[in-house]
Amino acid sequence: MVTGTAGRAQAAAGAETDTKLEAELRRLAGTVPDPELPVLTLEELGVIRGVRLLGPGSVEVRLTPTYTGCPAIEAMTSDIERVLHDHGMTAVSVVKVLAPAWSTDDISAEGRRKLAEFGIAPPRHHAADEPVPLTLSVRCPQCGSTETELLSRFSSTACKALRRCVSCREPFDHFKEL
Structure with a gap:
């Protein structure tokens, strides 16, 4: 996935190929609050790169940290695992994706609004x-x-x-x- 405007277009194109369950799991993973900025969800922050079903009850979530070595990535991973386990997934794998790098252009308009409001x-x-x-x-x-x-x-x-x-x-x- 590419960051910025191209990244959002590619993410939208990828979302079209998601199954309904993958789209729902992505939505659920995206509702997790950022541990350092709890006013934002991971979806608004733009760090969820994709969700893929691996089999019955098994899912992989691709997650990009805001910068390499971000200490919040472990909390994000744990929170995503908990949310998806709570919604019936027995095996949740969160894969850290470092390339392409996250960009502040990946923050949604709603996320920007919430930052300013906060x-x-x-x-x-x-x-x-x-x-x-x-x-x-x-x-x-x-x-x-x-x-x-x-x-x-x-x-x-x-x-x-x-x-x-x-x-x-x-x-x-x-x-x-x-």
Whole structure:
């Protein structure tokens, strides 16, 4: 699967070939909350790459971490296994897929809305064939001002930066573009 806009189109095409049961299992796996950002589901975060039935009661879920070495991947795996076991799957295999890498463009529009509502500035979209801009105009999720400053390249998780709004002086997390 390819990330970004191409990845979403390919995922939609792949979903058309899923059986009804695979589609339902994917939906269930996608409802698992992200352990570091529980306001988002794994589907909204865009880390569920696919679900495939291996046989009666046996399923494989393909999962891509937000970055290599992400400590939340084990919790995600455990939570997916639990949800699918609770829905009748006796054998659940979660396979980590590192390539192609996850991108912040894989976060759904609903996921971006939820991040902003939760007080985390969502990452900006960028075209797959364009570089990620180094100079960011990050909108404050509290007051909406774009006059913000970087306090730390890392925040509560490696995928977020700590910023402060110059206008309202409130600190906030910004989900970094990848």
